[in-house]
Amino acid sequence: MSKELIEKIVESVLQGRRNKDDEGIEEGLAGEPGVAELVEEALEAGIDTNDILLNGLSRGMELVGQKYETGEYFIPDMLTAAEAVEAGMAVMEPHLVREGTSGAKGKVVMATVEKDLHDIGKNLVSIMLKGAGFTVIDLGIDVPAARIVEAAEEEGAGLVGLSALLNTTMSNMSDVVKELEEKGLRSQIKVIIGGAPTSEDFAREIGADSYGKDAFAAIREAEKLLNN
Ligand code: B12
Incomplete structure (x- = not known):
């Protein structure tokens, strides 16, 4: 049934x-x-x-x-x-x-990177993270790196989650890592990436902390990165 x-x-x-x-x-x-x-x-x-x-x-x-x-x-x-x-x-x-346990596991800023309009996977990850007890601030689609970093800083988020579904937009993820470095925030804000064209290797290449294949992996990795 x-x-x-x-x-x-x-x-x-x-x-x-x-x-x-x-x-x-x-x-x-x-x-x-x-x-x-x-x-x-x-x-x-x-x-x-x-x-x-x-x-x-x-x-x-x-x-x-x-x-x-x-x-x-x-x-x-x-x-x-x-x-x-x-x-x-x-x-x-x-x-x-x-x-979930009402956001007590930590704060995550989620976004689909600039020039990318795909949001189903990101939305799924966002609601599953909420369900698992994280506070999620979802910035939506087509979000420039500077805005993502600004929001993460303002909100005091410990983790940024980035989604990209296009070969042409996945490189925009590395702008977020660079922007965090430039603002001296890299040590306090972790970065996890996901979306079909991305991979563990790509995460390493751009200096992100982690990659999640699906929403379950996203929860597992977020728990590790935020020490739950
Ligand atoms: C739906 C869809 C659209 C919709 C999007 C609607 C929406 N609201 O999202 C619309 C019609 C708008 C669209 C437009 C386009 N699309 Co499109 N689209 C798709 C499609 C069919 C499904 C994507 C999807 O929702 N999958 C379901 C979700 C649940 O899976 P997911 O996104 O992968 O997410 C999971 C994981 O990846 C992971 N994940 C995702 N994000 C994150 C983030 C983090 C932090 C973590 C940890 C994990 C994680 O967890 C999720 C849950 O398990 C794919 C085909 C495919 N097979 O993927 C093509 C696809 C992605 N699109 C494609 C293309 C080419 C386009 C267009 C350029 C088409 C065009 N010529 O206009 C435009 C681009 C628009 C833009 N600028 O972004 C190509 C991309 C090729 C490439 N690799 O570059 C694909 C692969 C289709 C194809 N085979 O050609 N598209």
């Missing part, structure tokens, strides 16, 4: 249907439950939140990516599916935050 419901969430992300009134990518499905209703149903059924996030919403988006790569989906379809994932995350967020 739980597997079936998770499959329905995946299917609904692929259809790009935020809720029951939504037509999504293909017409003719309005009236059926969409991502928001299905996530609500899964939460009510007591399905683990991580299961819903990773095997439902995130998995659905991965399949959307594959369909884009094979030419079956186009950019507007990706956007429609992304909106459906967001609708699901909005239903999830209060539940995840309630599960």
